[in-house]
Amino acid sequence: xxxxxxxxxxxxxxxxxxxxxxxxxxxxxxxxxxxxxxxxxxxxxxxxxxxxxxxxxxxxxxxxxxxxxxxxxxxxxxxxxxxxxxxxxxxxxxxxxxxxxxxxxxxxxxxxxxxxxxxxxxxxxxxxxxxxxxxxxxxxxxxxxxxxxxxxxxxxxxxxxxxxxxxxxxxxxxxxxxxxxxxxxxxxxxxxxxxxxxxxxxxxxxxxxxxxxxxxxxxxxxxxxxxxxxxxxxxxxxxxxxxxxxxxxxxxxxxxxxxxxxxxxxxxxxxxxxxxxxxxxxxxxxxxxxxxxxxxxxxxxxxxxxxxxxxxxxxxxxxxxxxxxxxxxxxxxxxxxxxxxxxxx
Numbered sequence: 378x379x380x381x382x383x384x385x386x387x388x389x390x391x392x393x394x395x396x397x398x399x400x401x402x403x404x405x406x407x408x409x410x411x412x413x414x415x416x417x418x419x420x421x422x423x424x425x426x427x428x429x430x431x432x433x434x435x436x437x438x439x440x441x442x443x444x445x446x447x448x449x450x451x452x453x454x455x456x457x458x459x460x461x462x463x464x465x466x467x468x469x470x471x472x473x474x475x476x477x478x479x480x481x482x483x484x485x486x487x488x489x490x491x492x493x494x495x496x497x498x499x500x501x502x503x504x505x506x507x508x509x510x511x512x513x514x515x516x517x518x519x520x521x522x523x524x525x526x527x528x529x530x531x532x533x534x535x536x537x538x539x540x541x542x543x544x545x546x547x548x549x550x551x552x553x554x555x556x557x558x559x560x561x562x563x564x565x566x567x568x569x570x571x572x573x574x575x576x577x578x579x580x581x582x583x584x585x586x587x588x589x590x591x592x593x594x595x596x597x598x599x600x601x602x603x604x605x606x607x608x609x610x611x612x613x614x615x616x617x618x619x620x621x622x623x624x625x626x627x628x629x630x631x632x633x634x635x636x637x638x639x640x641x642x643x644x645x646x647x648x649x650x651x652x653x654x655x656x657x658x659x660x661x662x663x664x665x666x667x668x669x670x671x672x673x674x675x676x677x678x679x680x681x682x683x684x685x686x687x688x689x690x691x692x693x694x695x696x697x698x699x700x701x702x703x704x705x706x707x708x709x710x711x712x713x714x715x716x717x718x719x720x721x722x
Contacts, residue, residue, distance in 0.1 A: 381481055383414055387428045390474035390485040391418070394467060403428075408592065413609055413688070418487075426465065427488040431609075432481075433687030437531075439484050440473055442611050444528045447471045449584050452523045457516060462491040462606045494603040497591040500631035506647055508600040510654025513623065516602060517616050518659050520583045527584070530613040534675050535572065538565050541683050554682075557702050561682065564706055568674050575664045575671065580615040587612070587676070589622040609688070610680065617665050618672045624648040636693050637700060638681060640673055640708050649720045656721050663718060670714045677705045 384403045391400060402419040406427075416428045431439060443464050450461035464471045465487040474485040498505070542565050544550040545558055554561055586593070587610040594605040612618075624642035627650075642648055655661070681701050685694040 381483060383416065383430055383483075386430060386474075386476045386483055386485060387416060387418060389476060390428070391487070393474055394465065394472050394487065415607075417490075425490055427462075427490055428485060429488065430483050430485050432483045433684060436475060436482070436484055439486075440471075441528065441530055441532070442608065443471050443473060443486050445530060445584065445613065446608055446611060448527050449520070449523070452526050453519055454522070456601065457519050459492075460516075460602055460605055462488045462604070464488055488606070491604045491606055493595045494597045495595055495600075497594070497596055497626070498631075499591065500629075501627055501647075503647075503650060505600055506627045506651050507654040509596075509623070509627070510651040511658050512596075512600070512602045513619065514655040514657070514659035517583055517619075521581065524581070524583060527613075530582070532612055533582075534614055534618075534679075535569065535577070537679050537683075538568055538675065541565055541678065544683070553686075557682075560702060560706065561678070564674060564678055567710075568671055568678065571671050571674075572668070575668050577615070577668065577671075580617075580665065580668070582613040583616045585612060585614050585616060585619045586610065587618055587622060587680075589619060589626060591626060615665065615668060615672065617661075617668050618675070620648075620652070620669055621673050621676060623651060627651045636689070636697060638677065638697065638705055639700075640705065640712050643669065643673065643712065644716075649717070652717065653720060661721065666717050666721065667714055669717065670709060670712055673712075674706075674709050677701050677709075681705070 387403055388400060399421045400418055401421055404417045405414065406417050407415045414430045418426050418428050446461065447464045450463045453460060466472060472487060476483045542562065545554060545562055551558065586605065586608065588607065593607040595603045597603045621643065627647045628642045628645050629647060681697050685698050689697060
């Protein structure tokens, strides 16, 4: 994408939201690993909002996701009633701004800053792993209780994979994925076939954030969930889509800033401990456990291969895509998912 003056876009967006409140400073607080941009916006009297700008995916999905997230934040009951960062609303609707000019198409949303308590350690002990497994189980249960109160989402895993299949048959897809077109089609077909056999259509669709790295949430001193932010990969999907990143968080070497998405963390005893703890408070069915492998396949196909160039900065995108074909995809069907069934009995 061509050079964009994000400060100008933020000022335009804010003028549409509240033209009487003057911005005095805009600071880039982005993580510098993705193409999404996050800014701290300070006003004359010292008040602050967070601005997020995005331009990958579909604008309508961007709007739908933030409507769902805001409804989730407002409807979750204690102890998760303050867990999710809230978007700013205008006239009872989440405010978003779309900037379209000279080939530029950028979308903006504003958040109230969320309070942060304890940062999660890079390497967790067994007690902390168990507590986080319980917490995710309770959080998913709380989401289950209000899922009927949330706006509907048109985005599904099946839809995304079928859209990828269509793309592969276009001129753009043939050029972009020329070297691996056949392998991608094979993996897409495997996902659709295996998901159907496991009863994917009957799985409950819950709010899942997927990217649960330790820079995206905080806990209190008792290791209860305290606050969650960053919604780049949010979607309504089966809850098992959340597990791969939790496996990365609890692994022996800890949550790393290096980007490599091997399936190995799902094999670790530390993840098995996490999953057992989750299962104690929010039991999983056999089909859901078996679906963990397909959720990982979907993550690699959709977020690494299809959208990698749009989400990750160029150097990360190239590395991850190369590893996807040399390491990630070849190892999926070598993964012994039956071990998880034995562990959870």
